Amino acid sequence: MTTHDDTIYDDSAPSPGLDEDLPGADPYGASVDDDTEGAAVFTVSGGDWNDLVDEATALHEERIVVNMGPQHPSTHGVLRLILELDGETVTEARAGIGYLHTGIEKNMEFRTWTQGVTFCTRMDYLTPMFQEAAYCLSVEKLLGVTDRIPERASIIRVMMMELTRVNSHLVAIGTGGMEMGATTVMTIGFRERERILRVFEAITGLRMNNAYIRPGGVAQDVPHGAVDLVRGTVTELRRGLGELEKLLNENPLLKGRTVGVGYLDLTGCTALGITGPVLRSTGLPHDLRKSDPYCGYETYDFEVVTRTGCDAYDRLRIRIDEMYESLKIVQQCLDRLQRTEGQPVMVEDKKIAWPAQLAIGGDGQGNSLEHIREIMGTSMEALIHHFKLVTEGFRVPPGQAYVAVESAKGELGCHTVSDGGTRPYRAHFRDPSFNNLQAVAAMCEGSQVADVIVAVASIDPVMGGVDR
Amino acid sequence: MSDDGTDDATDDATHLESGEGAPVPDKETDSPQTRTDDDPRAVDTAQHTGGGRVAELSAEDLEPVKIGERRGMFGATRGQDTSGYGGLVTPTLLPGATPRPYGSYYDEVADRLGAALDASVGYEAAVERVVVDRGEMTVFVAREHLATVARVLRDDPALRFEMCMGVSGTHYPGEEGRELHAVYPLLSITHGSRRVRLEVTCPDDDPHVPSVVDVWPGNDWHERETWDMFGIVFDGHPALTRILMPDDWPGHPQRKDYPLGGIPVEYKGGVVPPPDERRAYS
Numbered sequence: 001m002t003t004h005d006d007t008i009y010d011d012s013a014p015s016p017g018l019d020e021d022l023p024g025a026d027p028y029g030a031s032v033d034d035d036t037e038g039a040a041v042f043t044v045s046g047g048d049w050n051d052l053v054d055e056a057t058a059l060h061e062e063r064i065v066v067n068m069g070p071q072h073p074s075t076h077g078v079l080r081l082i083l084e085l086d087g088e089t090v091t092e093a094r095a096g097i098g099y100l101h102t103g104i105e106k107n108m109e110f111r112t113w114t115q116g117v118t119f120c121t122r123m124d125y126l127t128p129m130f131q132e133a134a135y136c137l138s139v140e141k142l143l144g145v146t147d148r149i150p151e152r153a154s155i156i157r158v159m160m161m162e163l164t165r166v167n168s169h170l171v172a173i174g175t176g177g178m179e180m181g182a183t184t185v186m187t188i189g190f191r192e193r194e195r196i197l198r199v200f201e202a203i204t205g206l207r208m209n210n211a212y213i214r215p216g217g218v219a220q221d222v223p224h225g226a227v228d229l230v231r232g233t234v235t236e237l238r239r240g241l242g243e244l245e246k247l248l249n250e251n252p253l254l255k256g257r258t259v260g261v262g263y264l265d266l267t268g269c270t271a272l273g274i275t276g277p278v279l280r281s282t283g284l285p286h287d288l289r290k291s292d293p294y295c296g297y298e299t300y301d302f303e304v305v306t307r308t309g310c311d312a313y314d315r316l317r318i319r320i321d322e323m324y325e326s327l328k329i330v331q332q333c334l335d336r337l338q339r340t341e342g343q344p345v346m347v348e349d350k351k352i353a354w355p356a357q358l359a360i361g362g363d364g365q366g367n368s369l370e371h372i373r374e375i376m377g378t379s380m381e382a383l384i385h386h387f388k389l390v391t392e393g394f395r396v397p398p399g400q401a402y403v404a405v406e407s408a409k410g411e412l413g414c415h416t417v418s419d420g421g422t423r424p425y426r427a428h429f430r431d432p433s434f435n436n437l438q439a440v441a442a443m444c445e446g447s448q449v450a451d452v453i454v455a456v457a458s459i460d461p462v463m464g465g466v467d468r
Numbered sequence: 469m470s471d472d473g474t475d476d477a478t479d480d481a482t483h484l485e486s487g488e489g490a491p492v493p494d495k496e497t498d499s500p501q502t503r504t505d506d507d508p509r510a511v512d513t514a515q516h517t518g519g520g521r522v523a524e525l526s527a528e529d530l531e532p533v534k535i536g537e538r539r540g541m542f543g544a545t546r547g548q549d550t551s552g553y554g555g556l557v558t559p560t561l562l563p564g565a566t567p568r569p570y571g572s573y574y575d576e577v578a579d580r581l582g583a584a585l586d587a588s589v590g591y592e593a594a595v596e597r598v599v600v601d602r603g604e605m606t607v608f609v610a611r612e613h614l615a616t617v618a619r620v621l622r623d624d625p626a627l628r629f630e631m632c633m634g635v636s637g638t639h640y641p642g643e644e645g646r647e648l649h650a651v652y653p654l655l656s657i658t659h660g661s662r663r664v665r666l667e668v669t670c671p672d673d674d675p676h677v678p679s680v681v682d683v684w685p686g687n688d689w690h691e692r693e694t695w696d697m698f699g700i701v702f703d704g705h706p707a708l709t710r711i712l713m714p715d716d717w718p719g720h721p722q723r724k725d726y727p728l729g730g731i732p733v734e735y736k737g738g739v740v741p742p743p744d745e746r747r748a749y750s
Binding site: 097098101103105106107109110111141142144270271272273274275284286288291292392393398399400401402404411413415417419420421422423425426428430434435437438467468 | 535536538558560561562563601602603604606630631632633634636637638639651653655657660661663665684685686687688689690693697710711712713714721722728743744748749
C-alpha cells in the first residue's frame with residue numbers, strides 16, 4: 001500500500017526533548033534533593049563503632065534513618081535501602097534503585113532486531129538466557145514463525161535456560177550465604193557455578209552475556225562433544241548440590257537466621273505481583289513452564305517445587321530443589337539432542353535466519369571457510385543476501401506482542417512493538433527482580449536490621465535486571 | 469478508530485465495503501458521538517452477546533491504525549539513501565479492531581467483561597475497541613474508565629485477573645491526539661494463566677492516565693518507571709517520582725523525541741558515529 005510523494009524528506013531539524021529551562025538542566029550536575037535540614041548526619045566508613053554509637057545516643061534522637069547502600073557488600077549490587085530504625089528494629093524500609101540504569105531498552109531501539117539480543121542479555125547478568133529467550137519468543141511471535149522454530153533449537157534453548165536457572169540459584173544461595181557470614185556456602189556455590197560457565201563457554205563462546213539465542217533459533221549448533229560435557233557436568237553438579245544440602249538444609253545456624261524471616265504470604269505476593277520462588281514459598285504452584293508452556297516445556301517431565309513457610313528458609317530450599325528439577329530437564333534435553341543430531345537449529349526462512357555458519361577459523365572464530373568461499377567465489381546473490389541481512393536486518397510486521405518466560409526469579413515478560421521496520425520500535429522487559437523488590441518493605445518492616453539482609457537475599461534481586 | 473482525521477476516515481468508510489461489520493442502518497457512520505443508548509439493535513446485540521459489539525463494528529473501526537509513515541525504498545534517512553526510489557511513502561499500520569468471534573477464551577472474557585461493565589459504566593463507553601492480533605487480546609480502554617475496568621477484571625470471579633504484570637509505555641508521535649500509550653499485561657493465575665492486555669492512550673499535551681495502584685499495588689514501581697521514561701502522569705499514584713533516572717533529570721528518555729545521545733568513537737583510524745547518527749534502514 002504505497003503512494004507517491006514528491007517532497008524531499010527533511011530530517012535535519014533538531015530534536016527537542018531536553019528542556020533547558022527546567023531546574024537542573026545540567027544532566028550531569030549534582031542532585032538538588034540532598035537537603036537534610038540540619039539533622040545530624042554520620043558517615044560510617046571505618047573507625048570505632050562505639051564512638052559513633054556514643055555520639056549518636058548523645059543526641060537523644062529516637063528515630064534514626066540509616067542509608068544502607070548503594071555501595072554496600074550485602075545489598076546484592078547497587079541497591080540502596082533506606083531504613084528507619086527504632087533501636088535495632090526496622091520501622092520503615094524503602095528501596096532506592098536506578099544506580100545501574102544503562103538505558104538498554106532505549107538502546108535496543110537503535111539496533112536491529114537481531115542485535116537486540118546482545119543488549120537484553122546484559123540486563124539480568126545472572127540469567128542471560130531468559131532475557132534472550134523472552135525477547136526472541138516475542139520477536140518470533142511478531143514475525144509469526146513461532147510454530148516453525150526447529151525442534152532442536154527449542155531443545156537447546158530449554159537446556160540452556162535450565163542450566164541458567166541452576167547458575168542463578170547457585171549465585172543466589174552462595175551470595176545469600178556470604179551475606180550471612182557463611183563463606184563456605186559461597187565458595188561451594190561459585191565452584192559449582194564455574195562448571196556451568198564452562199559449559200556456556202564451550203557452547204556459546206562466552207561465559208556470560210552470551211547472545212546465543214537468536215530470533216528464529218540459536219546462533220549455532222552445540223559443538224562436538226557438548227552432550228558428553230554437559231552430561232558430566234550434571235553428575236558433578238548433583239554431587240555439589242548434595243554438598244550444599246548437607247551444609248544448609250538442617251543447619252541450626254542457618255535455620256535460626258532464616259526461618260520465619262522475610263515473611264510474605266500469598267495475599268501479599270498476589271497484591272504485589274510477586275512471582276517465582278517467593279510466590280512458590282507460599283504454597284501456590286504457579287510456574288509458567290507448566291501453566292503456559294513455551295519452547296516445548298509441556299513435553300518434559302519435572303515437578304513444580306512448592307513449600308508453605310512463606311519465609312527465607314523455604315525460598316532457599318525451593319531453590320535447591322528446583323536445581324535438581326532443572327538438572328532432570330537438562331538430562332532429558334541431552335537425550336533429545338542425541339536423537340536430533342544434525343537437524344537444523346535455525347528457522348528455514350532465509351529472510352530471517354542469519355547466514356552465519358560459524359566455525360573455528362585460523363583466528364579461533366568466524367564464519368566457516370566453506371560459506372566464505374561460496375559467497376565470495378560463486379554466488380553473488382548469497383553475498384548480497386548475507387550483507388543485507390547482517391547490516392540492514394529483517395523487517396518485522398507492525399504490531400505488538402508480550403511473551404513471558406519463567407525466569408529463575410519469576411515471570412520475565414518481554415513486550416515488543418514493531419512499526420514494520422528493521423529495529424524494535426519499543427522493547428520493554430518486565431524484570432521479575434524489579435517487581436519483587438517492592439516486597440522489601442512488606443518483608444522487612446518490624447524485623448531486625450540483620451533480617452533485612454536475609455530478606456533481600458531471599459528475593460534474589462539482580463540490579464542489572466532491576467535498573468536495566 | 470483514531471481521533472485524528474475523523475473526516476478522512478469517515479469519507480473512506482462510506483465507500484468501503486465491510487463483510488462482517490454491517491453498520492447500523494439508521495446512521496451514516498457509527499462512532500461514539502453518534503451512538504445512542506436507546507438504539508434497539510445495539511441493545512439487542514448487547515443482550516445476545518453480553519455486551520459484545522458484533523454488529524456494531526463499522527468499517528472505520530476495522531481500519532488499521534496509522535501511526536506514521538516510512539519514506540523511501542529502504543527507509544534510510546539523513547540523505548544517506550542514494551539507491552532505490554526515494555519518493556515512496558508507505559504508511560505504518562497497526563492492526564485495527566477485530567470482529568467477533570475473537571477465538572480462544574477471548575470471547576468469554578469479552579462477554580463477561582461486557583456484562584459486568586453494563587451494570588456500571590457500560591461496555592460501549594469503557595471499551596474503545598478490542599484487537600486480537602497474533603493470538604493476543606488487547607482491550608483499548610477509555611482512560612476515564614480504566615479504574616472501573618481494572619476493578620472488574622480483578623474482582624469478577626469469571627475474570628479474576630489478579631496479577632498485573634506492570635505497565636509499559638509506548639510513544640507514537642505520529643498518532644495525533646493519542647501519542648502516549650500505556651499497556652498493562654494482565655495475568656489470571658486462577659484461570660490457568662489467561663492473559664489479556666489493557667491499553668490506554670492519552671495525548672501528549674494532556675498526559676494523564678488514572679493510576680491502578682489501588683487495584684494492583686504491585687504496579688507502584690512500574691507506573692513510576694513509565695512516568696520516568698515517558699512522562700505519563702498516573703493520577704492517584706501515591707508517590708509518583710522518578711525511579712530509574714535521577715530526581716532532577718530533565719526530559720523523559722524513552723520518548724521518541726528524546727535523543728539517544730552518544731559520541732563518535734575512533735577505531736583503527738576510522739570514526740564510528742553514535743548509534744542514532746549511523747545509517748539506518750527503519
